[in-house]
Amino acid sequence: MHKTELIYLKDIERVANSVVTVGTFDGVHEGHKSLINTVVEKAKKRDARSVVISFDPHPRDIINPGTAGIKQLTTIRERREILEDIGIDVLxxxxxxxxxxxxxxEEFVKNIVFExxxxxxxxxxxxxHFGKDRSGSIETxxxxxxxxxxxxxxVSKKEMGDMTVSSTLIRKVLAAEGDVQLASSLLGRSYLLNGIVIHGDKRGRSIGFPTANLKAEHPNKVIxxxxxxxxxVRVADVWYQGMMNIGNRPTFEGASKALEVNIFEFDEDIYGQTIQVxxxxxxRGEKKFSGIDGLVEQLKQDQKDALSIFSTLDQ
Incomplete structure (x- = not known):
C-alpha cells in the first residue's frame, strides 16, 4: 500500500526532483483532485517525489478569522489519509x-519551495493565487x-471540470443542511469524522442502544x-454499520450537546480509542419524545431505516 509521509517544513529534506503543488486543500474535494492527480502523474513520468504543500492552521484563521474562526472539513491526519489513497508521496x-x-x-517560491x-x-x-495579498499567480x-x-x-478549467466545488459550499451543506449525501458527491467520498471515545451518561446502554460518545479529534472540525x-464506523481497522445522533438529546432534561454513535452488533470496551465515522x-432531525418508550420505538425504526440504506448501498 502506498504511504504518504506527513512532514513539517522544519524537517523536510530538499529533493530537487520534486513535483509540487500548494494550497490549503481542506476537504481534498473533487475540485482539488484533478490538480493532485496531475501532480502524481507528472511525478511518475519524471521519477520524482510528489509533494502537496498545505498549511496549518487554515490561513483564513490568521488573516480573516471572523468571530468563530474557520471550521475544517479535514484535519491534517485526515488530509494525509485521503492523499495516501490518491498516491501522493509527501504532505x-x-x-x-x-x-x-x-x-x-516570490519569496515563498524562492525561499521555501525552491531552496x-x-x-x-x-x-x-x-x-x-497565493502569497501576501494573494499576489502570486500563474505568471509568477x-x-x-x-x-x-x-x-x-x-491545470486548465476544462481539466478541472465544470463543477464549481468549494470547501465553503461543502461546509454549508454539512453544517446548515446536514445533507451528507450531497457533501459526499462534492467530496468524492463519504464525509468523515475522527473522534476519541469518551465516557458519557450511559443512558443508551440502559435502553438497549449503547453508544460510543465522541469528542471530535479537532475542535474546529465541521460537525x-x-x-x-x-x-x-471504523474501529481498529474493522468497519461496522451504525447510526449516529448529533445534538442536545431534548428528551432528557439538562442534556448537553453530544456526538454519540450506536455501532450495530458490537460490544467492546473502546474508551480512549480513536474511531472513524x-x-x-x-x-431524520432531532426530536423530543414524551418518554423513554417513544424514544426507544423511534430508535428501533432508525435502525431499520439505516439497515435498509446499507443493504441498498451494498448491492
Missing part, C-alpha cells in the same frame, strides 16, 4: 502564522520557473447539522 505542512502571511509570492523543498515542476490551477510561477530552472504546468445519521445518509 508537507507549513505552520501558518502572521510572519509567514507577510511573505511575498527548502526542491522543485522540478510546479503544478498550479488556472485560477490559483512561470517567470520564476524560467529564472530558477523548473517547469510550470497549469453535520443536529440529527440522526446512518454511518459506517463516515456519514452515509441523514435519517
Amino acid at each position: 508537507l505542512i507549513i505552520p501558518f502564522d502572521r510572519d509567514f502571511s507577510l511573505l511575498s509570492s 527548502k523543498i526542491g522543485v522540478s515542476e510546479f503544478v498550479i490551477g488556472y485560477d490559483h 510561477i512561470e517567470n520564476l520557473g524560467k529564472e530558477l530552472g523548473f517547469e510550470a504546468y497549469i 453535520p447539522k443536529d440529527g440522526v445519521y446512518a454511518v459506517r 463516515r456519514f452515509m445518509q441523514r435519517l
Whole structure:
C-alpha cells in the first residue's frame, strides 16, 4: 500500500526532483483532485517525489478569522489519509502564522519551495493565487520557473471540470443542511469524522442502544447539522454499520450537546480509542419524545431505516 509521509517544513529534506503543488486543500474535494492527480502523474513520468504543500492552521484563521474562526472539513491526519489513497508521496505542512502571511509570492517560491523543498515542476490551477495579498499567480510561477530552472504546468478549467466545488459550499451543506449525501458527491467520498471515545451518561446502554460518545479529534472540525445519521464506523481497522445522533438529546432534561454513535452488533470496551465515522445518509432531525418508550420505538425504526440504506448501498 502506498504511504504518504506527513512532514513539517522544519524537517523536510530538499529533493530537487520534486513535483509540487500548494494550497490549503481542506476537504481534498473533487475540485482539488484533478490538480493532485496531475501532480502524481507528472511525478511518475519524471521519477520524482510528489509533494502537496498545505498549511496549518487554515490561513483564513490568521488573516480573516471572523468571530468563530474557520471550521475544517479535514484535519491534517485526515488530509494525509485521503492523499495516501490518491498516491501522493509527501504532505508537507507549513505552520501558518502572521510572519509567514507577510511573505511575498516570490519569496515563498524562492525561499521555501525552491531552496527548502526542491522543485522540478510546479503544478498550479488556472485560477490559483497565493502569497501576501494573494499576489502570486500563474505568471509568477512561470517567470520564476524560467529564472530558477523548473517547469510550470497549469491545470486548465476544462481539466478541472465544470463543477464549481468549494470547501465553503461543502461546509454549508454539512453544517446548515446536514445533507451528507450531497457533501459526499462534492467530496468524492463519504464525509468523515475522527473522534476519541469518551465516557458519557450511559443512558443508551440502559435502553438497549449503547453508544460510543465522541469528542471530535479537532475542535474546529465541521460537525453535520443536529440529527440522526446512518454511518459506517471504523474501529481498529474493522468497519461496522451504525447510526449516529448529533445534538442536545431534548428528551432528557439538562442534556448537553453530544456526538454519540450506536455501532450495530458490537460490544467492546473502546474508551480512549480513536474511531472513524463516515456519514452515509441523514435519517431524520432531532426530536423530543414524551418518554423513554417513544424514544426507544423511534430508535428501533432508525435502525431499520439505516439497515435498509446499507443493504441498498451494498448491492
